[in-house]
Structures are given as structure tokens and as C-alpha cells.
Amino acid sequence: QKEVEQNSGPLSVPEGAIASLNCTYSDRGSQSFFWYRQYSGKSPELIMFIYSNGDKEDGRFTAQLNKASQYVSLLIRDSQPSDSATYLCAVNLPNQAGTALIFGKGTTLSVSS
Amino acid sequence: DAGITQSPRYKITETGRQVTLMCHQTWSHSYMFWYRQDLGHGLRLIYYSAAADITDKGEVPDGYVVSRSKTENFPLTLESATRSQTSVYFCASKGREQYFGPGTRLTVT
Numbered sequence: 001q002k003e004v005e006q007n008s009g010p011l012s013v014p015e016g017a018i019a020s021l022n023c024t025y026s027d028r029g030s031q032s033f034f035w036y037r038q039y040s041g042k043s044p045e046l047i048m049f050i051y052s053n054g055d056k057e058d059g060r061f062t063a064q065l066n067k068a069s070q071y072v073s074l075l076i077r078d079s080q081p082s083d084s085a086t087y088l089c090a091v092n093l094p095n096q097a098g099t100a101l102i103f104g105k106g107t108t109l110s111v112s113s
Numbered sequence: 114d115a116g117i118t119q120s121p122r123y124k125i126t127e128t129g130r131q132v133t134l135m136c137h138q139t140w141s142h143s144y145m146f147w148y149r150q151d152l153g154h155g156l157r158l159i160y161y162s163a164a165a166d167i168t169d170k171g172e173v174p175d176g177y178v179v180s181r182s183k184t185e186n187f188p189l190t191l192e193s194a195t196r197s198q199t200s201v202y203f204c205a206s207k208g209r210e211q212y213f214g215p216g217t218r219l220t221v222t
Contacts, residue, residue, distance in 0.1 A: 036213075043216045
């Protein structure tokens with residue numbers, strides 16, 4: 001059973017702090033990794049993707065990938081109340097339609113002002 | 114406008130009725146997907162399609178039927194709706210990355 005694991009939270013951080021969201025996956029063949037943000041009642045929105053080991057930065061967001069440890073993380077710097085949402089980690093399934101994603105159940109982030 | 118749309122956005126139906134959820138994308142993406150999202154289960158893949166006339170089952174396909182006669186459309190049909198199919202349904206399409214439609218909230222009474 002292919003799995004993607006996330007702490008459900010809630011993760012609570014004060015405004016301006018760094019929020020760290022973590023994700024582990026079971027399939028060593030996974031090659032693509034994604035972070036989606038989902039506001040309550042809305043659809044998931046792609047915010048970051050990473051394909052290679054290391055860090056990838058986009059504005060206040062940094063995705064980190066360690067394939068040896070099967071670990072993906074998302075850092076949100078200078079957290080804002082508008083970042084309060086559920087963050088979904090997704091991993092591709094190799095050889096499954098070439099592209100099918102398996103999602104974790106999400107981590108709820110709450111940023112207090 | 115370019116993107117992915119779903120209709121209807123909200124639907125209430127009765128047990129045993131057939132209902133079809135529509136999905137349309139304007140990117141000409143080859144891959145399209147249907148997910149359902151439930152509390153405690155997260156997003157689960159129902160069916161996917163690699164191209165027109167090519168579909169395959171995902172994790173939870175029972176009770177659902179899909180078709181894809183045109184690249185841009187990927188309808189999902191519940192042949193005889195059950196209460197357990199009350200959920201939020203998301204369609205997605207994928208080029209290099211995967212993008213979701215706005216969702217359909219389905220209630221089966």
C-alpha cells in the first residue's frame with residue numbers, strides 16, 4: 001500500500017514565525033513531490049513542486065526534499081493569518097498512469113495574529 | 114477562460130438515482146482524474162484517464178462509471194447513488210503539474 005503520511009495538526013504558529021510542515025512517503029520510486037494548500041470549502045491549490053533533492057524556494061515558501069530519508073517538507077517564512085489552511089503533500093506513483101498522485105491527509109495550519 | 118470547471122457545484126439527490134458530475138478543461142491536458150474527499154480519508158482517487166477513450170480505476174471505483182469521448186471532458190456517473198457516496202468530488206487535469214477544479218458537493222439522501 002503506497003502511503004503518504006502527514007501530521008494532522010493543528011500546527012499553530014504566531015504571525016511572522018516560520019511554519020514547518022512535514023511529509024513522509026513509502027514508495028522509494030516516487031519522483032515528483034507537490035504541496036497543495038486547501039482553504040476550507042475550496043479546492044486544493046498547487047503552491048510548490050520539487051523533483052530533485054535539496055531545497056526549492058518560491059517567495060516565502062521553501063520545499064525541501066530528501067529522497068534517501070523519503071521526506072519532504074514545506075517551510076513558510078513570515079507566516080501570515082492568510083496562510084491558515086490545510087496543506088496537502090502529494091507524491092507521484094511511478095508506473096501508475098505515469099502521473100497519478102497519492103495524497104496525505106493534510107496538516108492544518110493556524111497562524112494567529 | 115482557460116482552466117478546469119465542474120458542474121453542478123452542488124447537488125442533492127436521492128438514493129438509487131443516477132447522477133452525472135461534469136468536468137471540463139481547456140488546457141488540452143491528456144490526463145484527467147476524479148477524486149473524492151471525505152473527513153478522515155483525505156483525497157482518494159476514483160478513476161483516471163490518460164487520453165480520450167482510455168480510462169482506468171483508481172483506489173475507490175466501485176459504484177462509479179466514467180467516460181472520455183473528448184479530451185476536454187471527463188464526466189463521472191453514479192449509476193445508483195448511495196448515502197456513502199455523499200462527498201465532495203474534485204476533478205483534476207495534469208500537464209506537467211496537476212490542477213483541480215472547484216469541486217462538486219454531492220449529498221445523497
